[in-house]
Amino acid sequence: MINPNIHKLNKAFESRVRLGIMSVLMVNDTVDFNTLKELLQVTDGNLASHNAALEKDGYLHIKKEFVGKKTLTTYSATKAGVKAFEEHLNVLEKLIKKID
Amino acid sequence: MINPNIHKLNKAFESRVRLGIMSVLMVNDTVDFNTLKELLQVTDGNLASHNAALEKDGYLHIKKEFVGKKTLTTYSATKAGVKAFEEHLNVLEKLIKKID
DNA sequence: ATAGTAACTTTGTATTACAAAGTGCTTTAC
DNA sequence: GTAAAGCACTTTGTAATACAAAGTTACTAT
Numbered sequence: 001m002i003n004p005n006i007h008k009l010n011k012a013f014e015s016r017v018r019l020g021i022m023s024v025l026m027v028n029d030t031v032d033f034n035t036l037k038e039l040l041q042v043t044d045g046n047l048a049s050h051n052a053a054l055e056k057d058g059y060l061h062i063k064k065e066f067v068g069k070k071t072l073t074t075y076s077a078t079k080a081g082v083k084a085f086e087e088h089l090n091v092l093e094k095l096i097k098k099i100d
Numbered sequence: 101m102i103n104p105n106i107h108k109l110n111k112a113f114e115s116r117v118r119l120g121i122m123s124v125l126m127v128n129d130t131v132d133f134n135t136l137k138e139l140l141q142v143t144d145g146n147l148a149s150h151n152a153a154l155e156k157d158g159y160l161h162i163k164k165e166f167v168g169k170k171t172l173t174t175y176s177a178t179k180a181g182v183k184a185f186e187e188h189l190n191v192l193e194k195l196i197k198k199i200d
Numbered sequence: 201a202t203a204g205t206a207a208c209t210t211t212g213t214a215t216t217a218c219a220a221a222g223t224g225c226t227t228t229a230c
Numbered sequence: 231g232t233a234a235a236g237c238a239c240t241t242t243g244t245a246a247t248a249c250a251a252a253g254t255t256a257c258t259a260t
Contacts, residue, residue, distance in 0.1 A: 033237075033238060033239090034236090034237080034238090044237085044238065044239070045238095045239075045240075045241085047238095047239095048238065048239050048240080049239095049240090051239095052239095064238085070236080070237070071236095071237055071238070072237085072238095073237080073238060073239085
């Protein structure tokens with residue numbers, strides 16, 4: 001009988017929105033707020049709170065700057081974020097492989 | 101820019117406990133309550149409610165019988181459950197593959 | 201009579217997701 | 231110069247969820 005070892009899954013990445021944020025940031029170094037919002041199809045308030053949660057966990061770096069005279073917020077995964085997400089994916093992958 | 105397509109992820113399988121239940125049931129035709137409880141390391145109340153949720157979605161079949169004079173509850177994935185879970189895993193797999 | 205197993209259900213708490221509305225600041229349109 | 235609109239939130243409120251712990255029903259073993 002296999003043991004799914006579900007406790008190794010990272011709670012921070014259980015939400016699909018945060019799964020999406022991290023996925024985007026594994027392929028792209030940075031994303032800005034509005035691109036992320038469009039990709040994930042979420043409301044801005046919702047996105048902001050997920051970003052805040054990931055930042056609080058130390059997985060997301062938030063950078064605010066001015067481009068011209070407009071504010072621009074860009075996000076990137078921290079090293080800890082990359083590591084934690086990769087581990088999470090490994091656990092998922094093992095789960096999937098056992099099944100196939 | 102990749103699109104993680106997170107809305108194709110099935111909400112029913114977002115919880116790690118339910119992810120675990122389905123994983124076990126993709127490899128084993130049936131599991132009984134106590135084996136599942138041990139594998140997933142959850143309290144019995146918690147497990148019962150996750151099972152009920154999956155049954156309500158039509159993904160889990162719950163069978164109660166007597167073995168000797170003891171009750172025995174065994175669980176199996178329905179066809180719809182297998183299909184839905186496989187689709188969910190496909191979405192996850194695509195997500196992971198894009199990243200690797 | 202007591203304790204134990206089985207599989208819950210109930211109760212209660214804490215966390216979460218999310219939408220919608222509001223905020224403060226800035227730019228562009230008329 | 232007032233209005234509208236963009237940016238990236240914060241606040242507010244609601245509904246769903248996770249989970250533990252305790253209670254429950256029905257049996258069995260001692």
